[in-house]
Amino acid sequence: MQTYQQPDVHGYYGRFGGAYIPEMLHPNVEELQSRYLEIMQEPSFQLEFRDLLHDYVxxxxxxxxxxxxxxxxxxxxxxxxxxxxxxxAHKINNTIGQILLAQKLGKNRIIAETGAGQHGVATATVCALKGVECIVYMGEKDIERQAPNVARMRMLGAKVVPATSGSKTLKDATNEAIRDWINNPSDTHYIIGSVVGPHPYPDMxxxxxxxxxxxxxxxxxxxxxxxxxxxxxxxxxxxxxxxxxxxxxxxxxxxxxxxxxxxxxxxxxxxxxxxxxxxxxxxxxxxxxxxxxxxxxxxxxxxxxxxxxxxxxxxxxxxxxxxxxxxxxxxxxxxxxxxxxxxxxxxxxxxxxxxxxxxxxxxxxxxxxxxxxxxxxxxxxxxxxxxxxxxxxxxxxx
Amino acid sequence: MSRIQILFQQKHKRVLNVYCTAGYPELNSTLPVMESLQANGADLIELGMPYSDPLADGPVIQQSSAIALENGMTIARLFEQLDGFRDRITVPVILMGYMNPVLQYGFERFCSDAARVGVDGLILPDLPEYEFETEYGAIIRKYGLDFIFLVTPETAEERVKKLDKLSTGFLYAVSSSSTTGSNKQMTSVQDYLQRLESYQLTNPVLVGFGIKDRESFDAACAHSNGAIIGSAYIKALEGAIDVGTATKEFLSTIV
Known part of the structure; x- marks a missing residue:
């Protein structure tokens, strides 16, 4: 049966999707591709995810x-x-899931991108909840425009790093987060905030x-x-x-x-x-x-x-x-x-x-x-x- | 046999590949820069096509891309500049860039124009091997272009061998897990390159990322066929009054 829900094994929804990544990201992305479904289906994962959604979210x-x-x-x-x-906002449904997944993968450093700061706050929140280091990339322009959310992230213990390349907004913050991931291949999980990025992120x-x-x-x-x-x-x-x-x-x-x-x-x-x-x-x-x-x-x-x-x-x-x-x-x-x-x-x-x-x-x-x-x-x-x-x-x- | 393959037949050691950004520092610098690279010891030229979102690149190459784009560089303009360049330049030339501008130009049209002007190969770091095998590889081969895959210290043996089989020309060994121009220490690079050597790969191996002076060039060449210099050369061109002089000065410290 044709489904609009899930991509094929290579991450394609029709002609869109895939994992167009440089080789430097391959080990991390491949690890996620091969393990995300299995981890998400583990009873212990499901239990903790559901509990947190119920009691914390x-x-x-x-x-x-x-x-x-x-x-x-x-x-x-x-x-x-x-x-x-x-x-x-809904953003925290995803960050709860991904922080649990990151822990199952043994990653103790979290990076994220944010535009308005909502995903950044949701990521900083779950990192505080789990006591994990959190670095949020945010466009220099957005940092100026969204001061209250920057303050929230900092209060939650996250480090907010300005993205100064390109147009200094969300797309550049995403570039910087990906570059950070390239430079930190073993201990870091990248919590993407939307259904974008290489397979398996959109599906996950x-x-x-x-x-x-x-x-x-x-x-x-x-x-x-x-x-x-x-x-x-x-x-x-x-x-x-x-x-x-x-x-x-x-x-x-x-x-x-x-x-x-x-x-x-x-x-x-x-x-x-x-x-x-x-x-x-x-x-x-x-x-x-x-x-x-x-x-x-x-x-x-x-x-x-x-x-x-x-x-x-x-x-x-x-x-x-x-x-x-x-x-x-x-x-x-x-x-x-x-x-x-x-x-x-x-x-x-x-x-x-x-x-x-x-x-x-x-x-x-x-x-x-x-x-x-x-x-x-x-x-x-x-x-x-x-x-x-x-x-x-x-x-x-x- | 391709120009790149002929080069490696004639020279096995200390092959020097230098990266430059098309349209940098000035829109019309592309050819003068390539000529001065050839005149001062580059065996191979990797010509970068500027892109607004170059994921694999560090700040230096990002900046040169941004300037080249401001200068008005486009793929169409690049092919105009390269039209007839083989009268002046004999060393192999590889185009390096990202998928999006190439898709927008039209993948087949891009390969056809590249081959027509005399380009020898392509490096597209965000073209993955699955899409290469199922869609794009056949087009690249149809126009007789070499395609170079990247491997890193984290790439597993089986995958290195697979990417080597898919590559023609040479294999690009990224020296450490980083973006271009990083200052990561290449301490474990010898182990990694020796490991690659032991796999008895089909293609020659050139080492790139973080090669910036004679010392790092020598280290990279010890267990490979040569190395690629990018960010350090772009830095040398920054603010240069004459690209020929800047190139000569820079390369004299390497070769």
Missing amino acids: GRPTPLYFAKRLSAAYGTNIYLKREDLCHTG VARFQSVISEETRWQLKEKTGSELPTHVIACVGGGSNAAGAFYHFLDELTVQLVAVEAAGHGVNSGLSAATTALGKPGVLHGSKSLVMQTEDGQVVEPHSISAGLDYPGIGPLHANLFDSGRGHFLAVTDEDALRAAFDVARTEGIIPALETAHAFSALSQLSLKETDQVVICLSGRGDKDLATYMKQMEMMGI
């Missing part, structure tokens, strides 16, 4: 029927509350995040009598929360999967991060996927108001959903995302992350019916975006 997160929002759109909207996870991260849709299924059944919604909506930068929210619905073809990318100032404005609209097949950070690039194959710097969606690539799982038509891809501008954030705040009393606000804004682009059951992955809370929201309120005269 606070899972299961609620599936909340958003009554006023539903009325506003004339449909039934359920919010999967990943914003209620410890550290404020998707599996750790799949708890989101696993819970959604039984929670929806409790509430509606059916496990299957008509739509699942999630925002996509690299695509980790979308991968988790879609995972157990990927092969349920009646469920429409809506992936929402950041259009920035507009898809064709030159300041956008809508990778499926603008990208071409290419190789970035170790896998073949869609990549925003110049005609000459140089990777371009994307733009989004939301740092978590500000990435010039997309995970190969999602590139395949786009390519095959299984996924429905939309793009939402900075302006529309901001508007949606304020709408949700005032309709439901929930301040979403700017990333998540893109998913909410997609509601107005879909023609939803009264009988539809729509699940939105509320991937993170908006505290980290307060500075942006405050600026917006000033402009709105609030």
